[in-house]
Amino acid sequence: MPQGKPTTVPNDGLTTRQRRRRPILAVHTGPGKGKSTAAFGLALRAWNAGWPIGVFQFVKSAKWRVGEEDALTALGEYHAQTGTGAPVTWHKMGEGWSWIQRAGTEQDHARDAAEGWEQIKRDLAAENYGLYVLDEFTYPMKWGWVDVDDVVETLGNRPGSQHVVITGRDAHPSLLEAADLVTEMTKVKHPMDAGQKGQKGIEW
Amino acid sequence: MPQGKPTTVPNDGLTTRQRRRRPILAVHTGPGKGKSTAAFGLALRAWNAGWPIGVFQFVKSAKWRVGEEDALTALGEYHAQTGTGAPVTWHKMGEGWSWIQRAGTEQDHARDAAEGWEQIKRDLAAENYGLYVLDEFTYPMKWGWVDVDDVVETLGNRPGSQHVVITGRDAHPSLLEAADLVTEMTKVKHPMDAGQKGQKGIEW
Numbered sequence: 396m397p398q399g400k401p402t403t404v405p406n407d408g409l410t411t412r413q414r415r416r417r418p419i420l421a422v423h424t425g426p427g428k429g430k431s432t433a434a435f436g437l438a439l440r441a442w443n444a445g446w447p448i449g450v451f452q453f454v455k456s457a458k459w460r461v462g463e464e465d466a467l468t469a470l471g472e473y474h475a476q477t478g479t480g481a482p483v484t485w486h487k488m489g490e491g492w493s494w495i496q497r498a499g500t501e502q503d504h505a506r507d508a509a510e511g512w513e514q515i516k517r518d519l520a521a522e523n524y525g526l527y528v529l530d531e532f533t534y535p536m537k538w539g540w541v542d543v544d545d546v547v548e549t550l551g552n553r554p555g556s557q558h559v560v561i562t563g564r565d566a567h568p569s570l571l572e573a574a575d576l577v578t579e580m581t582k583v584k585h586p587m588d589a590g591q592k593g594q595k596g597i598e599w
Numbered sequence: 600m601p602q603g604k605p606t607t608v609p610n611d612g613l614t615t616r617q618r619r620r621r622p623i624l625a626v627h628t629g630p631g632k633g634k635s636t637a638a639f640g641l642a643l644r645a646w647n648a649g650w651p652i653g654v655f656q657f658v659k660s661a662k663w664r665v666g667e668e669d670a671l672t673a674l675g676e677y678h679a680q681t682g683t684g685a686p687v688t689w690h691k692m693g694e695g696w697s698w699i700q701r702a703g704t705e706q707d708h709a710r711d712a713a714e715g716w717e718q719i720k721r722d723l724a725a726e727n728y729g730l731y732v733l734d735e736f737t738y739p740m741k742w743g744w745v746d747v748d749d750v751v752e753t754l755g756n757r758p759g760s761q762h763v764v765i766t767g768r769d770a771h772p773s774l775l776e777a778a779d780l781v782t783e784m785t786k787v788k789h790p791m792d793a794g795q796k797g798q799k800g801i802e803w
Contacts, residue, residue: 423633424787425785427782427783428637428780428782429627429633429637429640429782429784431640432636432637432640432641433632433633433636433637433640433784434640435640435643436633436635436636436637436638436639436640436643436667437636439639439640439643439666439667439670439671440636440666440667440670441666442666442670443665443666443667443669443670444666461647462643462644462645462646462647462648463640463643463644463647465647465683465684466643466644466646466647466674466684467643469674469677469683469684470670470673470674470677472677473673473674473676473677479669479673480669480670480673571787571788574788575788576632576788577786577787577788578631578632578633578784578785578786578787579631579784579785579787580633580637580782580783580784580785581629581782581783581784581785582781582782583628583775583781583782583783584775584778584779584780584781
């Protein structure tokens with residue numbers, strides 16, 4: 396609804412223009428599909444706006460975002476060749492980040508998650524990206540591997556114009572409270588309910 | 600959930616492999632954000648799978664999908680140069696397609712919508728694309744500009760392996776019935792509620 400009019404005008408001392416340019420903290424949560432997919436769709440807009448994109452993949456499995464990774468990496472290469480768009484940096488947290496615990500102990504996973512978050516903090520402090528996609532970042536928050544208060548405070552105090560989108564189920568209430576934009580994806584119908592398994596190009 | 604197991608195995612005479620490869624009809628509906636964004640995110644996977652992508656933009660305004668259009672068009676160019684990925688064809692239905700009626704009479708819009716749908720039917724019959732993004736196609740269906748029974752029947756009988764994703768609010772019950780995958784996007788919180796207007800790179 397870009398053409399819409401806000402229903403309220405807050406008494407925050409900002410002009411409409413200043414308010415419009417505030418960076419967004421978005422959360423895509425809920426049990427339905429499209430949480431991450433919509434975040435990567437948002438990355439297309441960011442790319443076109445010329446904002447460097449940093450993806451931090453708190454992966455379930457190394458292969459699951461391969462379609463998005465290859466396509467966004469290609470957009471980064473296109474930018475390097477033509478100057479159009481923006482660079483794309485894809486951070487994979489490795490198998491240790493899996494919430495389906497394929498290898499390593501829970502302590503290993505917790506340490507990996509904490510290290511990933513420390514990297515994000517350094518990038519935020521350095522204003523390295525215009526859009527951060529923190530894919531499935533709700534899970535390490537939920538499991539206490541990353542301190543929720545630290546996340547909320549760090550994001551709330553991030554400098555400059557750095558947009559952040561966090562995906563995953565069961566977003567912490569404090570994160571929802573801090574977010575500017577929250578969308579819940581609800582499953583109405585899924586092919587798996589009719590006995591159909593996931594397929595390349597659709598599910599990953 | 601690609602690693603998940605279907606909870607039921609239908610008595611449809613198909614093998615698991617055949618069933619897995621059936622093309623999907625997906626609908627992203629509901630009042631929240633992310634309906635179209637998730638559809639364009641899906642296009643990233645399709646691109647990586649090498650499926651030619653056809654976008655049919657039943658636009659509200661010519662500028663609104665410019666980020667996605669430019670990024671996906673760049674991916675199409677990348678494909679043309681390198682062979683990686685897939686071609687991307689972007690069909691804009693022109694100002695006449697706007698559901699905010701900027702110009703033209705309602706009859707003009709209805710005729711434009713019907714012509715767009717006829718083009719989609721020709722492309723489906725010719726199996727021109729692996730993924731069709733019918734962006735905001737629910738609206739011409741809702742307003743009777745396109746015959747719902749014709750849409751459902753045509754999509755149900757489409758040949759080959761052509762995936763279709765339809766976005767927009769108020770999806771017709773017959774379309775939901777025909778769909779394999781339905782996700783509802785629900786607004787939990789939106790910056791506009793706090794007085795912030797949409798901005799480039801986020802909203803378009």
